[in-house]
Amino acid sequence: MIALTAAEIADITDGRLAAEPGITPGSVVTDSREATAGSLYVAKPGEKADGHDFVAAAFDRGAVLALVEREVAGTAGVNYPAVIVKDSVLAMGALAAESVRRIRARRAADGAALTVIGITGSAGKTTTKDLLAGILSARTDADGATDGTTVAPQGSYNGEIGVPLTVFKAGYDTRYLVIEMGATGIGHIRYLADMVRPDIGVVLFVGSAHAGEFGGIDNIAAAKGELVEALQSGGTAVLNLDDARVAAMAPRTAAQILGYTAQPVSGVQPARVQAGNVELTAAGHPEFDLILPGETTGRHIVSGLIGVHHTGNLLAAAAAAHAAGIPGAQIADSLNAQTAASRWRMERTERADGVTVINDAYNANPESMRAALRTLADLGRGRRTWAVLGAMLELGPDSIAEHTAVGTQVVRLNISRLLVVGREARSLYVSAVQEGSWGDECAFAETAEEAYGFLQAELRPGDLVLFKSSNGIGLRHLGDRIALPPHIPPTNAETATEGSAPL
Numbered sequence: 168m169i170a171l172t173a174a175e176i177a178d179i180t181d182g183r184l185a186a187e188p189g190i191t192p193g194s195v196v197t198d199s200r201e202a203t204a205g206s207l208y209v210a211k212p213g214e215k216a217d218g219h220d221f222v223a224a225a226f227d228r229g230a231v232l233a234l235v236e237r238e239v240a241g242t243a244g245v246n247y248p249a250v251i252v253k254d255s256v257l258a259m260g261a262l263a264a265e266s267v268r269r270i271r272a273r274r275a276a277d278g279a280a281l282t283v284i285g286i287t288g289s290a291g292k293t294t295t296k297d298l299l300a301g302i303l304s305a306r307t308d309a310d311g312a313t314d315g316t317t318v319a320p321q322g323s324y325n326g327e328i329g330v331p332l333t334v335f336k337a338g339y340d341t342r343y344l345v346i347e348m349g350a351t352g353i354g355h356i357r358y359l360a361d362m363v364r365p366d367i368g369v370v371l372f373v374g375s376a377h378a379g380e381f382g383g384i385d386n387i388a389a390a391k392g393e394l395v396e397a398l399q400s401g402g403t404a405v406l407n408l409d410d411a412r413v414a415a416m417a418p419r420t421a422a423q424i425l426g427y428t429a430q431p432v433s434g435v436q437p438a439r440v441q442a443g444n445v446e447l448t449a450a451g452h453p454e455f456d457l458i459l460p461g462e463t464t465g466r467h468i469v470s471g472l473i474g475v476h477h478t479g480n481l482l483a484a485a486a487a488a489h490a491a492g493i494p495g496a497q498i499a500d501s502l503n504a505q506t507a508a509s510r511w512r513m514e515r516t517e518r519a520d521g522v523t524v525i526n527d528a529y530n531a532n533p534e535s536m537r538a539a540l541r542t543l544a545d546l547g548r549g550r551r552t553w554a555v556l557g558a559m560l561e562l563g564p565d566s567i568a569e570h571t572a573v574g575t576q577v578v579r580l581n582i583s584r585l586l587v588v589g590r591e592a593r594s595l596y597v598s599a600v601q602e603g604s605w606g607d608e609c610a611f612a613e614t615a616e617e618a619y620g621f622l623q624a625e626l627r628p629g630d631l632v633l634f635k636s637s638n639g640i641g642l643r644h645l646g647d648r649i650a651l652p653p654h655i656p657p658t659n660a661e662t663a664t665e666g667s668a669p670l
Contacts, residue, residue: 168192168193168194168195168207168266168335168336168338169266169269169270169337169338169339170191170193171191171192171262171265171266172188172189172190172191173186173187173188173189173190173191173192173232173248173250174188174189176192176207176232176234176250176262177250179261179262179265180234180250180252180258180261180262181252181253181261182234182250182251182252182258183250183251183252184250185238185246185248185249185250185251186232186248186249186250187248190231190232190248192205192206192207192230192231192232193205193206194206194207194335195207195209195259195262195331195332195335196208196209196225196230197209197211197218197259197328197332199218199221199222199224199225199228199230200224200228202224202225202226202228202229202230203228203229204229204231205229205230205231206225206228206229206230206231207230207231207232207233207234208221208222208225208226208230208232208233208234209233209234209255209256209258209259210222210233210234210235210236210239210255211255211256211328212236212255218255219235219236219237219239222235222239222247222249223239223241223242223247226241226247231248232248232249232250233247233248233249233250234249234250234252234255234258234259235249235250235251235252235255236251236252236253236254236255237251238251256327256328259327259328259331259332260327260330260331260358260362262331262335263330263331263334263335263362263363264361264362264363266334266335266337267281267283267334267337267344267362267363267364270337270338270339270341273339274315274339279314279315279342280342281315281337281341281342281343281344282342282343282344282366282367282491283344283346283363283364283365283366283367284299284343284344284345284346284365284366284367284368284369284487284491285346285348285359285360285363285365285367285368285369285394285397286299286345286346286347286348286368286369286371286483286487287347287348287349287350287356287368287369287370287371287391287394288369288370288371288372288373288374288391288407289371289372289373289374289387289391289532289534290371290372290374290530290532290534290535291371291372291477291479291480291483292323292325292347292348292349292371293320293322293323293325293347293509293512293529294472294477294480294507294509294512295369295371295480295483295484295487296319296320296345296347297319297505297507297508297509298480298481298484298501298502298505299319299345299369299483299484299487299488300317300319300343300345300508301501301504301505301508302484302485302488302493302497302498302501302502303317303342303343303345303488303491303493304316304317305497305500305501306343306493306497307497313342314342315340315341315342315343316338316340316341316342316343317341317342317343317344317345318333318336318337318341318343318344318345319333319344319345319347320332320333320345320346320347321333322509322510323347323349323509323529324347325346325347325348325349326349326350326355326359327355327358327359329347330346330347330348330359330362330363331362333346333347334346334362334363343491344363346359346363346365348360348394350390350391352390353386353389353390353393354390354393355390355393356390356391356393356394357393357396357397360393360394360396360397361397364397365394365397365398365402366398366399366401366402366403367398367402367403367404367405367487367490367491368394368395368397368398368402368403368404368405368420368422369394369405369483369486369487370391370392370394370395370404370405370406370407370413370416371407371410371413371479371480371483372407372409372410372412372413372479372534373387373388373391373410373412373413374387374532374533374534374535384412388412388413388415388416391413391416392416392419395416395419395420395422396419396420398420398421398422399421399422400421400422401422402420402421402422402423403422403423403424403425403490404416404417404420404422404423404424404425405425405426405427405483405486405487405490406424406425406426406427407426407427407428407479407483408426408427408428408430408439409428409429409430409479414426424438425438425439425440425460425486425489425490426438426439426440426486427439427440427441427479427482427483427485427486428440428441428442428482429441429442429445429455429478429479429482431443438460439460440457440458440459440460440482440485440486440489441457441458441465441482442455442456442457442458442468442478442481442482443455443456443458443465444456444465445475445478447474447475447545448469450473450546451473451474451515451542451545451546452469452470452471452472452473453468453469453470453472453474453475453477453478453481454467454468454469454470455467455468455478455481456468457481457482457485457495457498457499457502459485459489459495459498460489462495466495466496466498466499467499468481468499468502468503469503470502470503470505471504471505471506471507472505472506472507472513473507473513473515473525473542473546474513474538474539474541474542475538475541475542475545476535476538476539476541476542477513481502484502485498485502488501509529510526510529510643511526511527511528511529511643511646512527512529513525513526513527513539513542514526514527514646516650516651518650520628521628521629521630522626522627522628522629522630522631522632522649523550523630523631523632524632524634524646524649524650525539525542525543525546525631525632525633525634526634526643526646526647526650527539527633527634527635528557528634528635528636528638528640528641528642528643528645528646529638529643530637530638531557531558531559531635531636531637532559532562532637533559533562533569533572533573535635536556536559536573536635537573537576539633539635540554540573540576540577540580540582540633540635541580542633543580543582543631543633544580544581544582546631547582547583547631550629550630550631551583551584551627551629551630551631552582552583552584552630552631552632552633553582553583553584553585553586553622553626553630553631553632553633554577554582554584554585554586554632554633554635555586555588555618555622555632555633555634555635555642555645555646556573556577556585556586556587556588556592556595556635556636556642557587557588557589557591557592557635557636557637557640557641557642558570558589558591558592558595558636558637558640559573559592559636559637560591560637560639560640561637566594567594570592570594570595570598571594571595571597571598572598573595573598574587574594574595574596574597574598574599574600574601574602575598575599575602577595577599577604578599578602578603578604579602583608584607584608584609584610584625585599585604585608585609585610586610586611586612586618586621586622587599587609587610587611587612588611588612588614588615588617588618588636588640588642588645589612589613589614589615589636589640590613591640592636592640593611596609596611615641615642615644615645618645619645619648619649622649623649626649632649634646634649
């Protein structure tokens, strides 16, 4: 966090100062367990807990100031040093916006720049963010030097809390600030974009996840397009031309357009990043020729990610990096060197007994579910394949139809065994049975614990097993238990999410 005194924080947030004005926090936390010496602790009300109840714990760990909605008294009856605001989450946003403004101004005064890149989409945001951050972090000039650091979100921090927390990691030496933007309604991305003022906006694709919350897929497209609407004329909108709803966002922005596509292109076309000769290696890695604007010869990419569907994420990262001025050779070298940086995204584990586990259960929607199942089928030739599937949440009135379609796809892809976990996904199981999967080919478990026992008894050496569900179902933890028994508890970084992940 850049240096801001308690008095400045109160002024920026329109809050009331109840602390020594010169207190200057060095970091911001919303979890009292993460407080360290010099922290600003933000107490936010929640569905299950009120952050105000943990102010004392934060100060015990070294916090020096709290951002609160009401004063909190210590054991001696003296209130903790605080800035009192109407809404602590909105106050975080105001602090983040001012931080970005000051960093930009300071760097501009020094003859340097801050480039802010926003990424949104119904899936693939975290993977694309990780890829892009990897490219930008490795950037060097002709002399092998860099002119600042790259800051990107931890895990999937992409909402009204996660975006400010990412901004607070930036300083006056930050050259690139990568922001992942999720939403659960109209106006959410506009709020985040107004906070960070991106120079480059990336829209991946519009899917049907969260359609129930948004009121339909057209509203999802409207929400995603808020990112490109926020761009200025000097900015760049990076759009997925293989998604008709994303491609249709071009008239909604004043920025220049840089498209990307994995489809064959002929004739004279506007500037775009292309993938030619797309294939999948025997190990399941996307392989293609990366063609950047102004180039006629592709740079060969063999990604460390698993699944041909990641081709779009690789292209999006390459396009955003190109828009940021990164040389093509550095983009290609970085993409070839990177593997998955965040957990539970097609995460592959080889057990000592020959069982292969692919844990892709951080999130799920109909599009990503289909992609994961196709990858399972592609990788499973000559092996017994398992699809361990849980519910896709927040699909609204289309939920039963979408789960039914997935069950049908499992059978038609000739997946050897299907295990459906949880009553929310029972229609998936029923449709697989009706499609012709019966006997020991298809099973249903009420709970993850029941599924664990079933898999422990049924898995054999050489099996390939995929875990896939929405975040809230929690099959990623079942996948961990099967992949690495006995289960090793995840680190804080692995569990640092914002609840159900925004779209």
